[in-house]
Amino acid sequence: MSPFPKSTVLGYPRIGPRRELKRALESYWDGRSSRAELDRVGAGIRGETWRSLAELGLEGLPSNTFSLYDQVLDTAVLLGAVPERYRAAEDPYFAMARGTEGLAPLRMTKWFDTNYHYIVPEIGPDTVFKLDAGKPLGEVREARALGYETRPVIVGPVTFLLLAGALERLDEVLGCYEELLGALAAEGVAWVQLDEPALVADPTPEELAAVRTAYERLGAARGRPGLFVASYFGDLGEALPVLAATPVEAIGVDLVRGGVPVVDLTGKTVVAGVVSGRDVWRTSAERALAALGSVRASRVTVSTSCSLLHVPYDVAAEPELDPALRSRLAFAEQKVAEVVTLAAAEFHGPAPAGPSVALAGPVVAEGRSPYAVRAAAQAEHLRLPPLPITTIGSFPQTGELRAARAAVTAGTLTQEEYERRVEAEMEHAIRVQERLGLDVLVHGEPERNDMVQYFAEHLDGFAVTRNGWVQSYGSRCTRPPILHGDVGRPEPITVRWATYAQSLTDKPVKGMLTGPVTIVAWSFVRDDLPLREVVFQVADAVREEVRDLEAVGVSIIQVDEPALRELLPLAPLAAQEEYLEWAVAAYRRATSGAGDRTQIHTHLCYSDAGQILTAIDGLDADVTTIESARSGARILGAVESFGRGLGPGVYDIHSPRVPGAEEVEELLRRTVRALPVERVWVNPDCGLKTRTYEQVEAALANVVTATRRLRAELHA
Numbered sequence: 004m005s006p007f008p009k010s011t012v013l014g015y016p017r018i019g020p021r022r023e024l025k026r027a028l029e030s031y032w033d034g035r036s037s038r039a040e041l042d043r044v045g046a047g048i049r050g051e052t053w054r055s056l057a058e059l060g061l062e063g064l065p066s067n068t069f070s071l072y073d074q075v076l077d078t079a080v081l082l083g084a085v086p087e088r089y090r091a092a093e094d095p096y097f098a099m100a101r102g103t104e105g106l107a108p109l110r111m112t113k114w115f116d117t118n119y120h121y122i123v124p125e126i127g128p129d130t131v132f133k134l135d136a137g138k139p140l141g142e143v144r145e146a147r148a149l150g151y152e153t154r155p156v157i158v159g160p161v162t163f164l165l166l167a168g169a170l171e172r173l174d175e176v177l178g179c180y181e182e183l184l185g186a187l188a189a190e191g192v193a194w195v196q197l198d199e200p201a202l203v204a205d206p207t208p209e210e211l212a213a214v215r216t217a218y219e220r221l222g223a224a225r226g227r228p229g230l231f232v233a234s235y236f237g238d239l240g241e242a243l244p245v246l247a248a249t250p251v252e253a254i255g256v257d258l259v260r261g262g263v264p265v266v267d268l269t270g271k272t273v274v275a276g277v278v279s280g281r282d283v284w285r286t287s288a289e290r291a292l293a294a295l296g297s298v299r300a301s302r303v304t305v306s307t308s309c310s311l312l313h314v315p316y317d318v319a320a321e322p323e324l325d326p327a328l329r330s331r332l333a334f335a336e337q338k339v340a341e342v343v344t345l346a347a348a349e350f351h352g353p354a355p356a357g358p359s360v361a362l363a364g365p366v367v368a369e370g371r372s373p374y375a376v377r378a379a380a381q382a383e384h385l386r387l388p389p390l391p392i393t394t395i396g397s398f399p400q401t402g403e404l405r406a407a408r409a410a411v412t413a414g415t416l417t418q419e420e421y422e423r424r425v426e427a428e429m430e431h432a433i434r435v436q437e438r439l440g441l442d443v444l445v446h447g448e449p450e451r452n453d454m455v456q457y458f459a460e461h462l463d464g465f466a467v468t469r470n471g472w473v474q475s476y477g478s479r480c481t482r483p484p485i486l487h488g489d490v491g492r493p494e495p496i497t498v499r500w501a502t503y504a505q506s507l508t509d510k511p512v513k514g515m516l517t518g519p520v521t522i523v524a525w526s527f528v529r530d531d532l533p534l535r536e537v538v539f540q541v542a543d544a545v546r547e548e549v550r551d552l553e554a555v556g557v558s559i560i561q562v563d564e565p566a567l568r569e570l571l572p573l574a575p576l577a578a579q580e581e582y583l584e585w586a587v588a589a590y591r592r593a594t595s596g597a598g599d600r601t602q603i604h605t606h607l608c609y610s611d612a613g614q615i616l617t618a619i620d621g622l623d624a625d626v627t628t629i630e631s632a633r634s635g636a637r638i639l640g641a642v643e644s645f646g647r648g649l650g651p652g653v654y655d656i657h658s659p660r661v662p663g664a665e666e667v668e669e670l671l672r673r674t675v676r677a678l679p680v681e682r683v684w685v686n687p688d689c690g691l692k693t694r695t696y697e698q699v700e701a702a703l704a705n706v707v708t709a710t711r712r713l714r715a716e717l718h719a
């Protein structure tokens with residue numbers, strides 16, 4: 004077996020340096036270009052990635068890290084886990100990812116504690132696993148044709164099954180992996196990377212047994228490539244000795260988030276992740292070399308802590324950033340160069356202790372009155388009908404508006420003209436909502452490019468990038484701001500727009516803010532302060548905004564926290580509890596300056612809310628809107644005990660499909676059966692910015708029809 008290369012990365016961005024894949028996908032989905040055109044763009048991105056990694060001097064090039072949508076979905080296809088109902092679709096892959104006219108998509112959720120979303124594989128009694136190795140083999144051949152030998156990267160069997168909730172199918176799935184290893188070996192592949200990030204989350208005894216079974220068996224396969232099992236996002240803990248006892252030749256450890264392994268790994272190659280794939284800061288060579296030097300193994304390879312999927316491509320694409328900040332930054336290209344430099348250096352010696360950090364003092368948040376008191380004051384003030392209908396904030400973002408924003412940046416459109424267009428857009432959204440008969444309106448967020456970036460642009464301590472895109476799901480990317488200094492709010496941010504929107508209508512218009520945890524979770528954050536302190540700084544800025552909105556008479560203020568679960572440490576339990584405690588305290592600090600009469604809403608989505616329900620309850624928001632329709636209303640059973648207003652979504656906004664009035668009615672009936680009707684709100688799962696007005700108006704009209712039917716019964 005050839006030795007494992009001296010330097011590598013676990014994965015690379017794939018949306019394209021100028022989001023070429025995004026454009027190609029969307030044009031293909033819209034029927035504006037052919038499948039061949041899409042594949043050509045994909046091949047271009049893959050080829051360019053290998054070329055640039057090789058040019059930077061990286062030895063071990065990964066392949067199969069590219070995906071047209073998601074690597075977990077790719078793995079499901081690899082293993083033949085395509086549910087029957089999608090097989091007849093014109094394009095089963097994208098049907099699973101996005102749904103079709105008559106078919107809902109598979110569930111999507113967050114990839115561990117990142118802002119990347121994967122498609123949850125659906126494995127049932129009918130699933131027959133059958134290997135389809137076309138994609139990894141194709142990429143190996145494609146790279147070879149360009150002159151590069153690569154290491155295919157595949158989601159490992161244990162992680163795949165844990166994500167699918169089907170660990171009991173291990174035996175069958177291992178058959179496919181064995182077959183895959185044979186096919187890769189026959190192709191002349193020297194090493195394969197099996198990603199097992201699920202192992203860092205405190206594995207149970209069953210999971211540890213599965214690791215043993217899986218890697219004993221794959222290790223025993225004859226005529227196979229070298230096995231490299233990669234872990235990331237934390238410490239392998241108890242899974243490390245288990246893995247080390249199997250025949251796998253190389254083990255990947257995250258030395259940024261986890262500690263240097265105490266286990267003696269003589270006989271193995273350790274692929275040491277010392278360059279962080281989760282932040283945008285340059286690596287301290289001193290610390291990295293010390294960590295590398297303390298690994299006890301037969302061979303040490305320098306690598307990134309995880310795939311570079313989670314960082315933008317290149318700092319060189321940001322000429323406008325302040326040079327002082329730029330010199331502190333490393334994006335994917337720069338991180339690869341760091342890996343290469345570190346691999347060329349000599350490493351030995353123990354790691355120095357990190358700087359010790361002091362925690363912030365106790366959180367002082369003045370309390371609001373008990374819910375019953377607030378609820379009475381709000382009912383009196385707002386006078387809403389039963390089952391009030393609202394939306395989550397954003398309305399469709401038109402291409403014209405995005406173009407107008409770009410034109411302001413380019414200097415071809417004046418700020419005044421832009422603001423006039425934003426106002427026109429708000430007025431349009433308000434009129435649509437009035438005409439449809441919604442009860443609590445929103446201004447539609449047309450002035451925002453993104454719910455986090457918009458605030459970052461208006462707060463001190465943040466920088467925003469021009470090309471720093473990171474994939475969120477499918478073709479969707481975000482440009483996380485860089486939080487690099489102390490946070491402050493020099494002046495009110497949303498008051499001008501909130502005032503304008505409210506001036507257009509007699510119905511209440513919600514003030515719309517992003518919460519402190521979400522702002523931090525979706526930014527790249529300074530690493531010289533404890534996270535909690537940074538979140539509290541942001542909470543104080545949000546608090547000032549809440550007060551200013553209230554002062555101009557806004558009577559409902561929504562503070563979104565869709566990322567509350569995202570920052571939850573993967574393990575251990577004590578760290579999770581500690582996090583939730585300060586995260587909830589930060590939210591309350593941000594919102595508790597509001598008077599009793601002001602109704603505070605919060606919104607959560609993408610989350611497996613079940614796990615953090617107590618914390619969501621602890622936010623003490625008067626109304627919580629939460630994603631529900633997309634996951635078949637499974638959340639209902641879990642939120643019964645919730646003591647305040649609750650709006651489980653009745654319209655899945657992630658797909659272009661328009662739900663019929665009957666379908667919405669059915670969901671709503673299930674909701675009022677599960678919850679006291681006087682506390683139920685009616686709303687979509689999330690904001691509407693990715694949809695078209697045509698879809699949204701049709702869907703919301705059905706939501707109103709369904710709600711009116713139920714209201715009529717309540718009156719009867």
Ligand code: MET
Pocket residue numbers: 395396397454515563565606608689690691692
């Ligand atoms: C990801 S949650 C989105 C909430 C935001 N207010 C919106 O409607 O777009």
Ligand SMILES: [Zn+2]
Pocket residue numbers: 395565606607608609688689690
């Ligand atoms: Zn949402």
